[in-house]
Amino acid sequence: MLKVESINVSYDTIQVLHDVSFHVDEGEIVTLIGANGAGKTTTMHTVSGLIRPKSGKVEFLGKDLVRTAPDRIVRMGLSQVPEGRRVFANLTVLENLEMGAFTKRDGKNAERLATVFRSFPRLEERKGQPAGTLSGGEQQMLAIGRALMAAPRLLLLDEPSMGLSPLLVKEIFSIVKQINANGTTVLLVEQNARMALSIAHRAYVLETGKVVASGDAKELAESEEVRKAYLGL
Amino acid sequence: MDLLLFLQQLLNGISLGSVYALVAIGYTMVYGIVKLINFAHGDILMIGAYCGYYAFTWAQGTASPGLAIAFAFALAMGISALTGVVVEKTCYRPLRNAPRINALITAIGVSIVLENGARVLPFMGPNPRQVRIPEALTGVLQFSGLTISKVQVLTLATSIALMLVLTLFVQYTRTGKAMRAVSHDQQAALLMGISVDRIVSITFAVGAALGGAGGVLFAMNFPMIDPYMGIMPGLKAFVAAVFGGIGSIPGAMLGGLVMGVAETLTKGFISTKLADAVSFGILIVILLVRPAGILGKATREKV
Numbered sequence: 001m002l003k004v005e006s007i008n009v010s011y012d013t014i015q016v017l018h019d020v021s022f023h024v025d026e027g028e029i030v031t032l033i034g035a036n037g038a039g040k041t042t043t044m045h046t047v048s049g050l051i052r053p054k055s056g057k058v059e060f061l062g063k064d065l066v067r068t069a070p071d072r073i074v075r076m077g078l079s080q081v082p083e084g085r086r087v088f089a090n091l092t093v094l095e096n097l098e099m100g101a102f103t104k105r106d107g108k109n110a111e112r113l114a115t116v117f118r119s120f121p122r123l124e125e126r127k128g129q130p131a132g133t134l135s136g137g138e139q140q141m142l143a144i145g146r147a148l149m150a151a152p153r154l155l156l157l158d159e160p161s162m163g164l165s166p167l168l169v170k171e172i173f174s175i176v177k178q179i180n181a182n183g184t185t186v187l188l189v190e191q192n193a194r195m196a197l198s199i200a201h202r203a204y205v206l207e208t209g210k211v212v213a214s215g216d217a218k219e220l221a222e223s224e225e226v227r228k229a230y231l232g233l
Numbered sequence: 234m235d236l237l238l239f240l241q242q243l244l245n246g247i248s249l250g251s252v253y254a255l256v257a258i259g260y261t262m263v264y265g266i267v268k269l270i271n272f273a274h275g276d277i278l279m280i281g282a283y284c285g286y287y288a289f290t291w292a293q294g295t296a297s298p299g300l301a302i303a304f305a306f307a308l309a310m311g312i313s314a315l316t317g318v319v320v321e322k323t324c325y326r327p328l329r330n331a332p333r334i335n336a337l338i339t340a341i342g343v344s345i346v347l348e349n350g351a352r353v354l355p356f357m358g359p360n361p362r363q364v365r366i367p368e369a370l371t372g373v374l375q376f377s378g379l380t381i382s383k384v385q386v387l388t389l390a391t392s393i394a395l396m397l398v399l400t401l402f403v404q405y406t407r408t409g410k411a412m413r414a415v416s417h418d419q420q421a422a423l424l425m426g427i428s429v430d431r432i433v434s435i436t437f438a439v440g441a442a443l444g445g446a447g448g449v450l451f452a453m454n455f456p457m458i459d460p461y462m463g464i465m466p467g468l469k470a471f472v473a474a475v476f477g478g479i480g481s482i483p484g485a486m487l488g489g490l491v492m493g494v495a496e497t498l499t500k501g502f503i504s505t506k507l508a509d510a511v512s513f514g515i516l517i518v519i520l521l522v523r524p525a526g527i528l529g530k531a532t533r534e535k536v
Binding site: 048050069070071073074075079080082086087088089090091095098099100102103146147150 | 407410411413414416417418420421422423424425426427428429
């Protein structure tokens with residue numbers, strides 16, 4: 001579904017990604033794990049078209065993304081929940097969700113809204129409230145709900161666990177699993193490797209801009225190297 | 234002091250201030266979206282005034298005065314909006330990711346080009362022109378001792394209507410919400426599939442259209458137009474936007490009214506010569522005391 005082939009990305013003169021390749025198949029949860037500064041967010045930004053790679057290929061459903069504008073990429077069915085949630089604090093919860101459905105003008109937004117409210121009842125309770133007044137966990141739910149309003153085929157999640165309590169992290173991850181079970185493919189970037197590996201089918205390990213390991217999530221979670229470097233065991 | 238005189242000046246000030254408010258909205262909207270002080274915005278007012286002048290002169294003979302005035306506004310707002318969009322596309326968009334000072338200098342350049350462009354255009358030229366106020370709008374209305382000219386009535390009615398429409402547009406339409414989203418976080422807006430370029434164009438169009446309408450009103454209140462006529466009201470509207478809190482639309486409206494009232498009260502009770510000094514004195518005071526403006530939110534620069 002998504003194919004990233006040896007992309008090289010630089011900010012000015014500093015190269016951040018070196019020949020990064022990975023792929024996501026329909027129906028999967030794939031996770032990219034790695035420490036701070038490994039290039040995870042850069043990878044996500046490149047897929048969403050916010051950054052152009054110096055070389056390499058990004059394909060979604062067989063179509064090139066490298067020369068596609070970010071708003072077109074969303075229309076193709078690829079949505080991202082950015083790192084740090086980035087909800088529109090000055091808009092109400094409902095308006096945020098409407099913005100998530102900005103590309104959808106097929107008259108089915110009321111249905112989508114009802115689905116999102118079913119997954120996140122808290123958002124319905126607070127729909128008239130400015131998003132800036134929500135707690136961190138609620139904002140994360142809003143960010144996910146907002147991305148779901150575009151009815152994506154592939155959902156990119158960048159560090160959904162950031163800054164949340166362990167209990168909330170658990171809740172968020174079970175929701176991600178549910179979203180996947182409902183038929184949305186998921187690409188998940190996480191520092192919380194243990195949680196990410198527990199719900200993912202496959203995983204890639206990023207280290208200073210390079211893919212250093214990849215494979216079945218369960219196997220990676222058991223491999224000595226990964227356990228030492230990323231799980232602290 | 235004389236209460237009646239005070240109320241009279243207050244009324245004049247509100248009428249003038251509503252024009253400043255219209256122009257200030259253009260500054261504040263553009264700043265809210267692209268963080269640029271568009272110093273060419275005052276010249277959009279001049280373009281609006283000229284368009285209104287030509288449109289009215291042309292339509293006057295053929296249509297009823299009401300229709301001619303409506304046509305003048307429509308043309309002024311349309312051409313101004315077009316100018317705003319073209320200026321953004323050709324001059325500011327290429328500098329979107331450049332340091333902000335570059336775009337600011339460009340805006341000053343655009344302003345000079347528009348003013349002097351108007352001077353050399355054969356049908357505009359450097360000489361001031363007298364605006365003939367249509368018959369239907371000459372004369373005054375009297376009520377309990379206060380005098381209000383028909384032009385002032387039209388000024389207030391038009392600007393209030395336009396501000397109302399704008400507020401509804403920004404609050405309730407899909408595009409209006411997208412504008413607010415872009416002004417808060419451009420990158421997140423892109424990730425929602427919002428075309429930021431389009432929203433920026435629309436913002437410039439709307440802001441310039443209001444500026445153009447402000448130009449027509451300004452030319453009716455001070456019936457003399459010339460290529461440099463936009464500078465002073467432009468600067469005062471900028472002060473109004475800063476006063477209200479740049480980026481805030483209600484702030485710009487409030488700021489405009491305050492500037493208009495301050496100006497007419499100074500003219501009425503202190504000295505005509507001091508009016509501009511007071512206007513810009515307000516800028517200095519607000520920057521010292523509350524740099525974020527009355528309705529603006531203090532934001533910390535992210536490091």
